[in-house]
Amino acid sequence: xxxxxxxxxxxxxxxxxxxxxxxxxxxxxxxxxxxxxxxxxxxxxxxxxxxxxxxxxxxxxxxxxxxxxxxxxxxxxxxxxxxxxxxxxxxxxxxxxxxxxxxxxxxxxxxxxxxxxxxxxxxxxxxxxxxxxxxxxxxxxxxxxxxxxxxxxxxxxxxxxxxxxxxxxxxxxxxxxxxxxxxxxxxxxxxxxxxxxxxxxxxxxxxxxxxxxxxxxxxxxxxxxxxxxxxxxxxxxxxxxxxxxxxxxxxxxxxxxxxxxxxxxxxxxxxxxxxxxxxxxxxxxxxxxxxxxxxxxxxx
Numbered sequence: 001x002x003x004x005x006x007x008x009x010x011x012x013x014x015x016x017x018x019x020x021x022x023x024x025x026x027x028x029x030x031x032x033x034x035x036x037x038x039x040x041x042x043x044x045x046x047x048x049x050x051x052x053x054x055x056x057x058x059x060x061x062x063x064x065x066x067x068x069x070x071x072x073x074x075x076x077x078x079x080x081x082x083x084x085x086x087x088x089x090x091x092x093x094x095x096x097x098x099x100x101x102x103x104x105x106x107x108x109x110x111x112x113x114x115x116x117x118x119x120x121x122x123x124x125x126x127x128x129x130x131x132x133x134x135x136x137x138x139x140x141x142x143x144x145x146x147x148x149x150x151x152x153x154x155x156x157x158x159x160x161x162x163x164x165x166x167x168x169x170x171x172x173x174x175x176x177x178x179x180x181x182x183x184x185x186x187x188x189x190x191x192x193x194x195x196x197x198x199x200x201x202x203x204x205x206x207x208x209x210x211x212x213x214x215x216x217x218x219x220x221x222x223x224x225x226x227x228x229x230x231x232x233x234x235x236x237x238x239x240x241x242x243x244x245x246x247x248x249x250x251x252x253x254x255x256x257x258x259x260x261x262x263x264x265x266x267x268x269x270x271x272x273x274x275x276x277x278x279x280x281x282x283x284x285x286x287x288x289x290x291x292x293x294x295x296x297x298x299x300x
Contacts, residue, residue: 001150002267002268002269002270003265003266003267003268003269004040004041004149004151004176004177004265004266004268005037005038005039005040005263005264005265005266006039006040006041006042006043006177006209006232006263006264006265006266007030007033007034007037007039007041007042007043007261007262007263008043008209008210008211008230008231008232008260008261008262008264009030009034009042009043009044009045009211009230009259009260009261009262010045010211010212010213010214010228010229010230010249010252010254010259010260010261011030011044011045011048011051011094011213011214011259012213012214012215012254012257012258012259013050013051013213013214013215013216013217013220013223013226013254014051014215014216014217014218014254014257015051015215016051016054016217016218017051017052017054017055018054018055019055020052020072020075020076020079021079023049023051023052023072023076024076024079024080027044027080027083027091027093028080028083030042030044030261031083031084031087031089031091032087033261034087034089034263035087035088035089037263038263039089039263040088040089040090040113040149041089041090041091041092041148041149042089042090042091042092043092043179043181043209043211044091044092044093044094044181044211045094045095045181045182045183045211045212045213045228046094046095046106046108046122046157046158046181046182046183046212046213047094047095047096047106047183047213047223048093048094048095048096048181048213049069049072049073049076049094049096050069050183050213050217050220050223051217052069052072052217053065053069053217053218053219053220053221054217054218054219055219056068056219062133062134062221062222063132063133063134063135063136065134065135065221065222066097066104066135066136066137067097067099067104069096069097070096070097070098070099070104072096073096073097073098073109074099076093076096077093077109077111077117080093080111081111081117083111084111084112084113084115085113085114085115087113088113089113090110090111090112090113090148090149091110091111092108092109092110092155092179092181093109093110093111094108094109094181094213095107095108095109095122095157095181096109097135097137098119098121100138102138103136103137103138104135104136104137104138105121105122105137105138105139105140106121106122106125106129106137106157107119107120107121107122107140108120108121108122108155108157108179108181110148110155112148113149118144118146118148119144120140120143120144120154120155120156120157121139121140121141121142121157122137122139122140122157122158122159122160123139123140123141123143123156123157123160123163123166124139124159124160124162124163124166125137125138125139125159126159128222134222135222143156143166143169143170145170145173145175151176151177151266151268152173152174152175152176152177153175153176153177153178153179154170154173154175154178154179155178155179155180155181156178156179156180156200157180157181157182158180158181158182158183158184158193158212159193160180161178161180161182161193161196161197161200161208161210162192162193162196167200167203167204168287170204171203171204171285171286171287172285174275174285175204175206176206176207176266176268176271176272177206177207177208177209177266177268178197178200178201178204178206178207178208178209179208179209179210180193180197180208180209180210180211181210181211181212182210182211182212182213182228183212183213183223183226183228184212184226184227184228185223185225185226185227186225186227187227187251189227190212190227190228190229190251193210193212194210194229194231194251197210197231197233198231198233198244198245200233201233201234201235201244202235202236202244202282205235205271205274205275205279205282206235206271207232207233207234207246207266207267207268207271208232208233208234209231209232209233209264209266210230210231210233211228211229211230211231211260211262212226212227212228212229213226213228214226214227214228214252214253214254214258214259214260215253215254215255215257215258215259216254216255225253226253226254227251227252227253227254228251228252228260229248229249229250229251229252229260230248230249230260230261230262231245231246231247231248231249231262232245232246232247232248232262232264232266233245233246234246234267234271235271235274235279235282237274237279237280238280239270239274240267240270246264246265246266246267247262247263247264248262249262
């Protein structure tokens, strides 16, 4: 195998399942589709289980939504845990609120076809996520690098991919694939996340897969719109067609039921070959340790 086929599913929150079990069945349908098209990994977006607000308890306050969605996640994961082995397909089941002794995190959960559960907390939270009147989340403290199907991978959730400091931490890890689940309200957010994901592909000389939720969850009190697409980005090299875009579906608001579903392949052998010194200008895991910042005094 010289390429690694993946599926990116920009889930439409307007699907409005009537129960956790129905939600699990919707995820299984997507896994069947991805498996039938030859994918080895299915990636779902950030805050995937917000669609379950469609059946939230009557009178649930906005500042209690994360606690309730965390309970939904606890019920969901055992239902879908057997599916990766059944379909021979690992699934990043989006991100979801997770209760910890310190508070609630926004955590991506990857269930692998070889039976593992790999979790990555969001590290840089938006002001809204930390607001004591609404979601009251806490940031994670560890960035996990792991191996799956012989590829070295990491996960950065939405805003995390916009942080060059995190890219700097990953620079020496020799990644094959960086996975980015996201949730963005408007086209501006979409372009921030997807644009920075493309930059990470250049910096890290790796593939970057990104997708986000679209549509509006019935019962939402916070996110009336969600805009996203799906893309696999590569370094801007001649071998990959210059542009750095391996595959891409344009952004949509999902208001008419649109739901981007992208199948693409990570050319990991070519990526590894380019890292041996064959890339056009890539300097490797470059640091600015030898650079001093000099600030000239401003003229008065």
